[in-house]
Amino acid sequence: MRKDYNIRRNLSARKFEPLGWLSPSIILFLIFLLYPIIFSIILSFFEWRGYNLDIFGNFIGFQNYLKLIKDSLYWVSLKNTVFLVLTVVFVQNGIALFLALIIYFGNFKFGNLIRAIIFFPGVISAIVIGLVFRKFFELTGPVNVLLKSIGLDQLAIAWLTNKGLAIWLVSFVTTWQWVGYNLVIFYAGLQSIDGTLLEAAFIDGASLQRAIFKIVLPLLKPVIFLSAVLNFIGGFRVYDIIWAMTRGGPVHASEVLTTYMYYQSFQSGGPSNMSYASTISVTLAIIVMIFAAVRIKFFAKDK
Amino acid sequence: MFKLTIGQKVFTRIIIALALVIIIVPLLWVFFLAFKKPEEIYQSTLFIFPKNFNFSLENFPGAIKFAQKALEVSYPRMYLNSVIVTAGGLILSIFAASFAAFAMVHYKFRSKEIYYTFILLSYMIPVQVLLIPLYLVLLKLKLLNSYFALIFPYATMGVPIATLILRNFFAQVPYEFTEAALIDGASSFQIYKNIYLPLARPALATCIIFLFLEMWNEFLFAFIFIRVDALQTLPLAMSRIGIGAKFPIPWGIYGASIVIAVVPIFIVFMIFQRWFVRGIVAGGIKG
Numbered sequence: 001m002r003k004d005y006n007i008r009r010n011l012s013a014r015k016f017e018p019l020g021w022l023s024p025s026i027i028l029f030l031i032f033l034l035y036p037i038i039f040s041i042i043l044s045f046f047e048w049r050g051y052n053l054d055i056f057g058n059f060i061g062f063q064n065y066l067k068l069i070k071d072s073l074y075w076v077s078l079k080n081t082v083f084l085v086l087t088v089v090f091v092q093n094g095i096a097l098f099l100a101l102i103i104y105f106g107n108f109k110f111g112n113l114i115r116a117i118i119f120f121p122g123v124i125s126a127i128v129i130g131l132v133f134r135k136f137f138e139l140t141g142p143v144n145v146l147l148k149s150i151g152l153d154q155l156a157i158a159w160l161t162n163k164g165l166a167i168w169l170v171s172f173v174t175t176w177q178w179v180g181y182n183l184v185i186f187y188a189g190l191q192s193i194d195g196t197l198l199e200a201a202f203i204d205g206a207s208l209q210r211a212i213f214k215i216v217l218p219l220l221k222p223v224i225f226l227s228a229v230l231n232f233i234g235g236f237r238v239y240d241i242i243w244a245m246t247r248g249g250p251v252h253a254s255e256v257l258t259t260y261m262y263y264q265s266f267q268s269g270g271p272s273n274m275s276y277a278s279t280i281s282v283t284l285a286i287i288v289m290i291f292a293a294v295r296i297k298f299f300a301k302d303k
Numbered sequence: 304m305f306k307l308t309i310g311q312k313v314f315t316r317i318i319i320a321l322a323l324v325i326i327i328v329p330l331l332w333v334f335f336l337a338f339k340k341p342e343e344i345y346q347s348t349l350f351i352f353p354k355n356f357n358f359s360l361e362n363f364p365g366a367i368k369f370a371q372k373a374l375e376v377s378y379p380r381m382y383l384n385s386v387i388v389t390a391g392g393l394i395l396s397i398f399a400a401s402f403a404a405f406a407m408v409h410y411k412f413r414s415k416e417i418y419y420t421f422i423l424l425s426y427m428i429p430v431q432v433l434l435i436p437l438y439l440v441l442l443k444l445k446l447l448n449s450y451f452a453l454i455f456p457y458a459t460m461g462v463p464i465a466t467l468i469l470r471n472f473f474a475q476v477p478y479e480f481t482e483a484a485l486i487d488g489a490s491s492f493q494i495y496k497n498i499y500l501p502l503a504r505p506a507l508a509t510c511i512i513f514l515f516l517e518m519w520n521e522f523l524f525a526f527i528f529i530r531v532d533a534l535q536t537l538p539l540a541m542s543r544i545g546i547g548a549k550f551p552i553p554w555g556i557y558g559a560s561i562v563i564a565v566v567p568i569f570i571v572f573m574i575f576q577r578w579f580v581r582g583i584v585a586g587g588i589k590g
Contacts, residue, residue, distance in 0.1 A: 015411065017491065018406045018410040018412045018415075019378050021402045021403065021405055021406035021409075021410075022402070022403050022406050022418065023397040024398065024402055024403075024405040025400065025402065025423070025462045025466065027453070028385035028395075028399055028459040028462060029421075029425065029459065029462070031440065031455075031459075032440070033425055033428070033433065033459050033488075034456055034579045035436065035440065036432070036433040036440065037428070037432055037433065037436075038437070039432070039435075040432050040435065040436055043435065043436070055439075086315070086516055088328070088351065090493065098318075099318070099319070102315045102319060104316035105307070105315070106307065106312075106316075106319065107307065108315075112321065112394070114319060115372040115580075116572075116576055117323060117326060117327065118322060118323070118324070118326050118570060119579070119580070119583075120330075120569075121326065121514075122583075123516055123520075123568055123572050123579065124518035124520070124565055124568060125519070125522065125538040125541070125564075126520065126522070126538070127520075127522050127538040127541050127542045127545075128541055128561055128564050128565060129542065130536070130545065131541065131557070132329050132330070132332075132333050132481075132561060133329065133563055134545055135554070135557060136329050136332065142332055146338050169547040176325070176326070176329075180326075181426075181583060182345070182482050183583055184580050184583050184584060186494055188584040189579075191310075208307070208311065233427050233464035236429060237429045237431075238521075239428070239431070239522070239523055240523070243522070243542065244542060244545050244546070245546075246546075247546050247547070251476035257431075257433050258429070261431050261434075261525075262431075263436075266427060266434075266527055267437055274435050277435060277436055279432045281432040281434070281435075282432065284429050284431060284432065285428060285429055285537065287426070288427060288429050289424065289427070289428070292423070292424055292427040292428075295427075295464065296420065296423045296424070297513075
């Protein structure tokens with residue numbers, strides 16, 4: 001533990017010094033983070049449509065929250081959000097872990113290059129990735145050309161305007177973009193494993209599968225857990241890729257909480273129900289914060 | 304370290320080859336789309352690989368013209384806008400975060416734990432919660448439709464993770480350095496400037512890369528807070544060639560536009576690849 005720092009200084013005069021150092025961040029937090037959060041929570045108890053500036057003129061208590069329960073679009077959005085979150089937590093993480101193990105144990109000559117290529121989509125804006133895949137899955141796009149060329153003409157459909165498929169495709173593209181991100185994290189976790197442990201196991205004649213399940217995965221558990229929580233929180237925040245690929249459509253079929261919140265508030269021609277949108281965002285924040293707290297607790301214990 | 308059997312060797316190669324194909328094909332398709340002559344686009348094998356590789360730059364002037372006409376902003380201007388908001392957000396958040404990280408390591412104070420927990424929580428808050436109130440705050444401050452409408456929110460979003468990364472790094476600076484400086488009569492600011500900052504250069508680079516990615520690609524804030532065509536950032540302008548585009552856009556020009564948007568980040572990625580990886584790992588694990 002660091003000693004208190006008070007050599008040749010008067011302690012009482014130093015009391016406010018940390019505050020001085022913290023003040024730039026505190027000012028930013030107060031104006032652009034804390035105030036907006038509190039504002040959003042308070043707004044969720046009012047009715048405000050955004051046409052006038054009389055924001056807190058109509059107090060309606062919990063009515064916005066009661067409205068959520070009866071709002072079928074809210075449940076569709078929540079269902080899609082959960083679907084997307086489960087995909088990135090389990091499928092995306094699983095694939096990333098699998099690939100990381102293969103690259104780590106596979107003795108690849110170009111391991112670094114392979115990781116860089118798989119990671120590359122993660123540095124491109126999700127809007128641009130969305131543009132790529134929108135055309136990719138278009139009626140006359142390459143996916144359908146491929147399907148037709150192998151005689152599956154009846155499968156060549158307008159993928160993204162199919163109500164049942166839209167959220168699956170969004171989930172696929174999200175996984176495609178971010179799998180390398182998790183891969184990089186897992187690979188760093190693998191590299192931090194003590195190599196002598198594995199060597200000893202292999203000298204004792206352990207098979208690769210056995211070494212992975214008995215040594216590597218148990219040691220990697222904290223990284224796997226953190227990566228899962230990271231994806232969990234990230235999954236709830238997904239917005240850009242849906243905006244670029246489907247805009248929540250067709251007919252709200254691929255709406256998630258974030259896009260539905262936008263639809264209720266800023267969407268031109270939408271309901272412009274600012275307070276209701278705030279309510280949606282508050283429920284989103286509550287879910288995320290519960291899991292953020294779990295992560296912090298785990299993180300504190302880990303240290 | 305471990306000798307793979309033939310079967311394992313084949314299996315790992317097939318899996319990785321498959322993964323690479325899935326990642327590369329969509330990107331390669333756009334790349335070919337951009338460099339194919341308009342009349343050749345439909346003659347490609349499977350609509351992906353060009354039959355004959357005579358590349359043409361024909362689509363690029365088209366894309367540049369399209370941006371000016373349909374997006375009402377030129378590519379250099381989009382880049383300038385993105386550079387300004389990213390640089391502004393970066394500088395402000397690194398400045399605020401390095402101060403905060405220094406305070407957390409250099410001083411003992413009672414509310415430190417509270418501040419730390421607050422930072423951990425705020426790192427994970429979904430930005431959608433802030434959207435409506437931020438809009439009103441920026442409206443009140445008369446900052447809407449200006450670079451500051453993005454710089455301040457970006458900086459605020461960046462401070463938590465940057466503070467965490469820098470704090471972890473600062474904590475490793477040996478206390479003897481501080482002690483020696485104090486005996487020489489150095490002020491806290493001198494210790495920050497002459498000891499901590501120079502030693503933390505790798506951590507600063509990590510932070511910058513991590514925040515750069517978030518700010519450079521940010522869309523939602525830009526979409527809501529910037530309604531002036533000339534100030535559109537790259538993702539904002541690009542979003543307008545997709546769904547709901549006012550003008551029809553030919554395949555070749557579509558591809559060329561994407562290539563123009565991606566090539567610079569590709570070059571940055573190639574140069575700083577190692578730092579990108581470090582940034583992601585630091586942001587993911589240590590955060």
